[in-house]
Amino acid sequence: ETGVTQSPTHLIKTRGQQVTLRCSSQSGHNTVSWYQQALGQGPQFIFQYYREEENGRGNFPPRFSGLQFPNYSSELNVNALELDDSALYLCASSLEGMNTEAFFGQGTRLTVV
Amino acid sequence: AQSVTQLDSQVPVFEEAPVELRCNYSSSVSVYLFWYVQYPNQGLQLLLKYLSGSTLVESINGFEAEFNKSQTSFHLRKPSVHISDTAEYFCAVTPSGFQKLVFGTGTRLLVSP
Numbered sequence: 001e002t003g004v005t006q007s008p009t010h011l012i013k014t015r016g017q018q019v020t021l022r023c024s025s026q027s028g029h030n031t032v033s034w035y036q037q038a039l040g041q042g043p044q045f046i047f048q049y050y051r052e053e054e055n056g057r058g059n060f061p062p063r064f065s066g067l068q069f070p071n072y073s074s075e076l077n078v079n080a081l082e083l084d085d086s087a088l089y090l091c092a093s094s095l096e097g098m099n100t101e102a103f104f105g106q107g108t109r110l111t112v113v
Numbered sequence: 114a115q116s117v118t119q120l121d122s123q124v125p126v127f128e129e130a131p132v133e134l135r136c137n138y139s140s141s142v143s144v145y146l147f148w149y150v151q152y153p154n155q156g157l158q159l160l161l162k163y164l165s166g167s168t169l170v171e172s173i174n175g176f177e178a179e180f181n182k183s184q185t186s187f188h189l190r191k192p193s194v195h196i197s198d199t200a201e202y203f204c205a206v207t208p209s210g211f212q213k214l215v216f217g218t219g220t221r222l223l224v225s226p
Binding site for chain 1 (some may be wrong): 117149155156157158159162203205213214215216217218219
């Protein structure tokens with residue numbers, strides 16, 4: 001049974017650019033959630049995908065978008081990057097849209113300069 | 114809406130001493146409660162969870178937490194800490210069966226010899 005894997009582990013982008021982060025969910029999990037963790041803060045919910053459909057969204061602007069593929073892997077896309085987007089982006093997978101057992105990946109550290 | 118308060122941003126303690134990390138939550142509906150641990154430059158690992166039933170839940174590495182509905186608390190305790198317990202600890206809440214985790218700002222546990 002494989003865990004949640006995220007790529008890349010680190011990324012440096014310039015303000016205004018676009019970025020795509022990737023997540024492979026744990027085997028058997030059909031739900032992926034994305035969180036943003038700014039330095040010194042707790043993770044903040046961005047959105048969740050369940051069976052390829054968005055299943056809830058936090059307080060993030062539309063330039064944060066996502067996809068889920070038939071194999072339940074997922075992408076997080078951020079357009080028009082701002083300096084405040086610098087954070088650790090965490091992906092979590094779970095079963096059937098519920099958070100009774102959410103497993104997190106190691107995260108992608110995004111730095112916007 | 115749900116919210117989580119972790120009053121202590123940092124808790125220093127000596128090895129083999131007991132520790133309590135405090136967590137209070139706010140919610141108008143029934144919730145699930147979680148403690149996650151984050152080691153430096155890593156993602157989140159589930160430490161323990163309360164879904165229903167016994168209000169005292171335990172982890173495999175000696176931590177325990179007690180759900181107190183009247184005080185809306187879910188404090189984390191360990192009778193004797195180790196150096197290896199040094200990490201950031203996050204309390205989280207989710208409405209029963211819903212999709213997003215709401216995290217506190219975290220408590221850094223610093224265990225010294």
